[in-house]
Amino acid sequence: MAPPAATPARRARFRLPAPFLLSLPALLALGGALLLPLLGVAMLSFQGFDFDTGITPGWSLANYAELARDSLFHEALARTFRIALIVTALCVLLGVPEAWIIHRMAPRWRGLMLLVVVGPLLVSVVVRTFGWMVLLGTNGLLNQAMLALGIPGAPFRMMFTEFALILGLVHVMVPLVVLSVWASLGRLDPALLRAAESLGASKAATFRRVVLPNIMPGVLGGALMVFCLSASAFATPAMLGGKRLKVVASMTYTEFLNTLNWPLGAAIAVLLLLAILAATLLWTRLVERPALRRLGAA
Template identity: 60%
Template structure:
């Protein structure tokens, strides 16, 4: 076969097909992940597994927890209207908190990202302020503000917006307001992280073509940060559904949610198996809603980008 001339294109080099020459991925990354997996298993998976096993036991007023196995605790929770009301209230509060945090946090993160570095740092410090305060201290502050003679009612009456004090304590509205105060930072941080990957050239091009800020936000920015909105909404929903201190202090003893019901079963009535069953059902329902919401948002995002 004559040698190829200089003007002829060279054929690509042959790929190595010998199994001995093919490099296999090293196992080092998997070994490096092993300590984290062990810590996760010990600190989280083991208590969850023990709680799940406890939920199948029985309880006696005279003998305590009995090592019997059955689904009677789940049957009691799923067939009792009292627990239905508690779970519906919990999911309603979590959904309302998530929607309000999304409406507040997404525009807030976008506005902060457009500020100068000095003002940006100051605004982020203000946004993260609620996370720097103890949940008990923060909630007690809200109880003072929401009281019949609190600053909120005094302000409403001074502005002649209400002739009588507005009932905020021991209501779902008061719980949602207090939860939104602490959950907004999680939404802002999630959307802020997604905004760091948005190319500002698209916004500048839309503005140069005469698009308003609202059009730029809804048509260009929002579709690109939907993953951040999804992450923030999942965080806010899961934390709101499992919140304990805020509903306990503002909602009181009569307005129970799932977390306070679990607390009462474990420490008040000492019916640990029933409390474990409520906890398992709460975890399962929150996970199901989160997975469903994740699937819906991913399909909409893929359809919008297709």
């Protein structure tokens, strides 16, 4: 006697959801390319190190205890997030009006200006940073120009300062805010602007009460992206900050490739990752969600 046919309910019980099956290749690729290396770094951070024998077997929290007592690490961590916050604020202040101006341009100029804005992203980070070194050096173009103008105190020391780091990071991070806000402006209904103008609203009032609430998701998303990338940046701080002005990423590089203390470098990398994740969660919970909720209610 043949077994009874499976009912539709029984077949549905063992069927994997279609979204999971469609995303399974991406999840496997992400796990292999990102999660497994991060897991390896995290496991390495719990191992010991000896300058004679190298990495020693065993598991302990000695590396994290050492960083908890290290005032140099505390200073580098505070500098990293201070610079990231300043860069984020400057990028938002520059990028939002820039995106709005480009949006209001004639179509024949709009594409050209977008190409100019994203230009820094098309150049290698090393080449771009070398350009800033040429500009900001003691005998660089900026100091030579100030000497020619007779500015008192010139030449100024600009290289290997936080000013140089912030300037170099803002140069490459502003396009991220512009593109994020640009995408939000593309979804803005032009009828809203015409309605505001017909009701007698000024351009400033229209931007503040109509445009800004609609592009706020793009502003917040761009700001978060700039903050994370600035806090984890390595090449620009290493070249413009030098050995004296350390950030967490450059400390990780030093431990891995100079002192060869891989477990301590792994611990620094893990703490930087956790700090960025914590800042992202706090931003999402305390800033982004309340802001979008208020704008939705308004």
